[in-house]
Amino acid sequence: MSYNTFGHMFRVTTFGESHGAAIGCVVDGCPPRIPLSAADIQRDLDRRRPGQSRFTTQRQEPDAVKILSGLFVDEASGQEVTTGTPIALVIENVDQRPKDYSAIKDLYRPGHAGYTYDVKYGLHDYRGGGRASARETAARVAAGAIARKIVSGMVVRGALVQMGEILIDRKRWDWEEVSRNPFFCPDAEAAMRFEEYLEGVRKKGSSVGAVIEVVAEHVPPGLGAPVYGKLDADLASALMGINAVKGVEIGAGFGAARLTGEENADEMRMGKDRKPVFLSNQAGGILGGISTGQPIVARFAVKPTSSILTPRRTVDRFGRETEVSTKGRHDPCVGIRAVPIGEAMVACVVADHYLRHRGQAGEPVAWPFPPRAK
Numbered sequence: 001m002s003y004n005t006f007g008h009m010f011r012v013t014t015f016g017e018s019h020g021a022a023i024g025c026v027v028d029g030c031p032p033r034i035p036l037s038a039a040d041i042q043r044d045l046d047r048r049r050p051g052q053s054r055f056t057t058q059r060q061e062p063d064a065v066k067i068l069s070g071l072f073v074d075e076a077s078g079q080e081v082t083t084g085t086p087i088a089l090v091i092e093n094v095d096q097r098p099k100d101y102s103a104i105k106d107l108y109r110p111g112h113a114g115y116t117y118d119v120k121y122g123l124h125d126y127r128g129g130g131r132a133s134a135r136e137t138a139a140r141v142a143a144g145a146i147a148r149k150i151v152s153g154m155v156v157r158g159a160l161v162q163m164g165e166i167l168i169d170r171k172r173w174d175w176e177e178v179s180r181n182p183f184f185c186p187d188a189e190a191a192m193r194f195e196e197y198l199e200g201v202r203k204k205g206s207s208v209g210a211v212i213e214v215v216a217e218h219v220p221p222g223l224g225a226p227v228y229g230k231l232d233a234d235l236a237s238a239l240m241g242i243n244a245v246k247g248v249e250i251g252a253g254f255g256a257a258r259l260t261g262e263e264n265a266d267e268m269r270m271g272k273d274r275k276p277v278f279l280s281n282q283a284g285g286i287l288g289g290i291s292t293g294q295p296i297v298a299r300f301a302v303k304p305t306s307s308i309l310t311p312r313r314t315v316d317r318f319g320r321e322t323e324v325s326t327k328g329r330h331d332p333c334v335g336i337r338a339v340p341i342g343e344a345m346v347a348c349v350v351a352d353h354y355l356r357h358r359g360q361a362g363e364p365v366a367w368p369f370p371p372r373a374k
């Protein structure tokens, strides 16, 4: 039994842990002849990379990707393209510091996975959390960069929309802003508030949670399969599988419980191009587990980093009560670097469903259907 693989036709298997030699993945099922280079993957990895501001861990990992297989230079174009065979890629770990963790070698960090891994496997890789470390998510981001290329025209973007009690003002949402501040925040004013707030949190050696929104645009309608392959169910599973994620919403999400049927109805009209236009998007682009063609909107909540300086009560591996305070290098808000990870997981799930849909249903049906004669 092994659970290091996700996806059906676009299949990703990741390997590696925080303090091992390297992390990486094998992506199987990528169609052939798609232009792909290490630079395409590096671009996304650089957005997730640690040590880029004082608001993320100071672990210095260049996260340089090396593609080992699955590419070939196409003679006609001179470009590197996918061959349809497994794409294996590796990212070396270069800045491990196991000594940072020696003081907590036998202790469980409340909120971290040490206790459950130990109970399950009888081993405690205290060095940065081992496989439970979010180092592994670099491999997901790399896979996501490949996934983005499969669905032609698809754009997947993410943004941090809440940090602790501070919410962005959605009226000020500007996608351009996301790359201008260290928080992936689409609201310039909220980003300034985040900065001041997180500086205080960081100086105290504490941490805080966050909410991330991911929007996938230009996703074709018809992706997702009832009833056990629903697109929203698979997105929820993929996002929930990111470290520290404690909640996922699609569209209006939990807010839908407060709406009336009228408010929640995404009314329809015909657009000029003979495609339907939805007048709102409470559904988050998915109905009956199938994409509508509207933007797919998913949000996920990330808990505060469990590694904090403030002493917390815990027990050790030998059943003794004690206290733990975690020194070393940690993100005061892991939600920040979770933004590109969320984008990658959404891209992987949509790409997988795109290939699954093509496999089962082939060419799209000619919609709308001609009216029946009376």
Ligand SMILES: Cc1cc2nc3c(=O)[nH]c(=O)nc-3n(C[C@H](O)[C@H](O)[C@H](O)COP(=O)(O)O)c2cc1C
Residues within 6 Å of the ligand: 057, 111, 112, 113, 129, 132, 133, 134, 137, 242, 243, 244, 245, 303, 305, 306, 307, 329, 330, 331, 334, 335, 337, 338, 341
């Ligand atoms: C980008 C990112 C970075 C993380 N860095 C840390 C960290 O430095 N220290 C820590 O205690 N947890 C960190 N985490 C969270 C842990 O990996 C996670 O909480 C832990 O494995 C327990 O799993 P769970 O929270 O999903 O139940 C990080 C999570 C993400 C998404």
